[in-house]
Amino acid sequence: MTFKKIILSLLITFSFSAFAQKDGYWDKERATTKEIIVSARDRITIKTEDLPVGTTEIVYRITLLDENQQMANSLVSVLKSIPDPTGVSQGSAGAVFIMSKISGDDTCTYALFTSAENAKKYIDDGKTDKACYAQEEPLSKDAKRLSLDKSTCLGQNVSTIWFGFHSKNWLLNQKVVLEVVPWVDTKLNRGWNQDNKNEIISLCKTSTMAQKMANSDDFCVCILDKIMKQYRYSEFQKLLPIEKNKVYKDFGNACYKDADISKNVFNDLRKQASLLIKQQKYNEAIPKLNTIIGEGKATALDYSSIGYCYILTKQYEKAQKFLQEGEKLDNTELLVKLNLAHLYLVSNNYSDAKAIYKKYQDQNVTDSLSWKDKTKSDFVIFEKAGLSSKDFEKILKLYN
Numbered sequence: 295m296t297f298k299k300i301i302l303s304l305l306i307t308f309s310f311s312a313f314a315q316k317d318g319y320w321d322k323e324r325a326t327t328k329e330i331i332v333s334a335r336d337r338i339t340i341k342t343e344d345l346p347v348g349t350t351e352i353v354y355r356i357t358l359l360d361e362n363q364q365m366a367n368s369l370v371s372v373l374k375s376i377p378d379p380t381g382v383s384q385g386s387a388g389a390v391f392i393m394s395k396i397s398g399d400d401t402c403t404y405a406l407f408t409s410a411e412n413a414k415k416y417i418d419d420g421k422t423d424k425a426c427y428a429q430e431e432p433l434s435k436d437a438k439r440l441s442l443d444k445s446t447c448l449g450q451n452v453s454t455i456w457f458g459f460h461s462k463n464w465l466l467n468q469k470v471v472l473e474v475v476p477w478v479d480t481k482l483n484r485g486w487n488q489d490n491k492n493e494i495i496s497l498c499k500t501s502t503m504a505q506k507m508a509n510s511d512d513f514c515v516c517i518l519d520k521i522m523k524q525y526r527y528s529e530f531q532k533l534l535p536i537e538k539n540k541v542y543k544d545f546g547n548a549c550y551k552d553a554d555i556s557k558n559v560f561n562d563l564r565k566q567a568s569l570l571i572k573q574q575k576y577n578e579a580i581p582k583l584n585t586i587i588g589e590g591k592a593t594a595l596d597y598s599s600i601g602y603c604y605i606l607t608k609q610y611e612k613a614q615k616f617l618q619e620g621e622k623l624d625n626t627e628l629l630v631k632l633n634l635a636h637l638y639l640v641s642n643n644y645s646d647a648k649a650i651y652k653k654y655q656d657q658n659v660t661d662s663l664s665w666k667d668k669t670k671s672d673f674v675i676f677e678k679a680g681l682s683s684k685d686f687e688k689i690l691k692l693y694n
Contacts, residue, residue: 316378318479321346322370326474332402332461334468337420339413339458342474347528348483349448349476351379355437356457357471358400369437369473379477382439401432401462402470406447406455413456420460432462450487485527494518503546507562516549517542560591567599574679576603587616594624601633606679610641628659629668636672639689640681651689666693 326342345352355369376382405425407413412424422428426447429436442448447455461468498504498514507513521530521541533541549555563582570579583600586592597620604613614637620630631650638647651669659668673686 316380316477316479317481318348318350318378318477318483320370320373321349321476321478322374324476325370326472327368327370329469329471332459332468332470334463334465335461337417337458337460338470339407339417339456340470340472341410341413342455342457344453345448345455345476346478346483347485348478348480349442350479350482351439351441351477352448352455352474353379353382353437353439353477354457354472354474355435356404356459357435357473358402359469359471360400369475373475379439379441400466400468401434402468403432403460403462404429404436405458407458408447408449408452408455410456413458416458422458425458450489484522486522487527490527491518491522494521498542498546501542501546503550507559509558509562512555512558513546513549516552516555517545520545520548560586560589564596571599571603574606574675576606579603580607592623594620594627594630596620597623598627598629598633601630601637605633605637605640606676606681608681610637613637628654628657628665632659632665632668632672636676639685640676640683644685644688647685648689648692652692655693669693 324343324346326340328340330338330340332338353369353373373382405416405422405428407416407425415424416422422430426445427440440447455474457472457474459470495514495518498517499510504510504513524541525533530538530541550559563586567579567582570576570582580600580603583592583596583603586596587600597616601613601617601620604610604616613633617630617634617637620627621634624630631654635647635650638644638650654665657665659665670690673690676682677686
């Protein structure tokens with residue numbers, strides 16, 4: 295075994311044992327391998343193959359050869375033995391530099407560009423101010439790893455890179471070998487970058503379902519996850535508007551029924567309704583409570599709250615309907631009982647109201663609020679709302 299092969303094996307072994315593998319792959323099918331002759335003192339550019347969606351890193355190798363020299367190992371074959379870019383940067387970088395019989399004196403400088411316009415400008419004037427990377431010191435070979443988070447040569451809108459070379463041989467032609475291999479992140483390969491995800495989240499936030507919620511983050515993330523699993527971004531973009539609406543609706547319904555999300559949704563609605571009731575905005579609280587009831591998630595307290603709102607808006611038949619439903623659901627909930635008593639009292643059914651008020655007068659409606667105190671505070675609210683009754687004083691005298 296040659297010395298170079300021994301070194302290569304050791305470097306690759308070190309990479310496997312020391313570093314965790316990333317979730318992705320070297321895309322050999324869309325790797326760039328090009329040989330081009332550069333005339334003495336000339337400048338040229340080489341365009342890479344289109345980078346696949348989800349490219350987060352590239353490894354490239356540049357080699358200058360004379361006519362009789364050959365590469366021992368292609369970059370693709372070297373990287374095939376290295377699990378991921380972490381191995382390249384943390385122990386196996388040397389493997390990328392291993393060449394065959396390269397010993398010539400030919401050198402060049404080079405620069406990387408992300409647009410054809412800037413690459414053409416480089417050909418014309420040799421300036422590298424528009425380059426995303428420039429190697430100003432002449433060399434005969436080089437290899438580097440560029441990553442999305444550390445280099446402007448890669449980005450969400452970059453699909454091709456132009457390599458510009460300037461020959462430093464003043465007399466003879468040079469042969470430049472350029473090899474570029476992209477690393478594709480498995481998740482990003484589906485096209486769901488940060489901007490695309492935010493697009494879906496923003497649309498979700500404007501949906502009718504999301505606007506019912508105090509905090510729709512979990513709901514919208516749930517929809518995003520389902521869309522990402524079902525479609526590549528390019529596939530989703532090709533859907534007709536009516537098809538996209540159906541996708542949102544179907545996935546929205548599925549997420550809305552998710553146990554944890556729906557629990558948060560309905561708790562949010564209860565908090566909103568409670569605040570509106572405190573602000574005496576009963577007409578605004580009713581639809582929120584109706585949403586909970588309509589979804590079959592109502593508790594006896596929800597029925598009590600909506601009954602209370604209907605009493606204060608003088609919709610007595612609706613109040614009776616919902617309060618009786620709450621009583622069926624939990625016959626021990628005293629807030630339902632109290633609101634039924636209130637309903638009977640303000641609708642001139644003093645006899646039935648009195649029986650309820652008297653029956654539970656010595657109990658608490660919550661762990662810290664007595665039936666009597668709640669009755670007194672409700673009567674004050676009723677009078678302010680124009681529901682005064684001559685029978686209020688009679689009930690209060692019962693308690694004395």
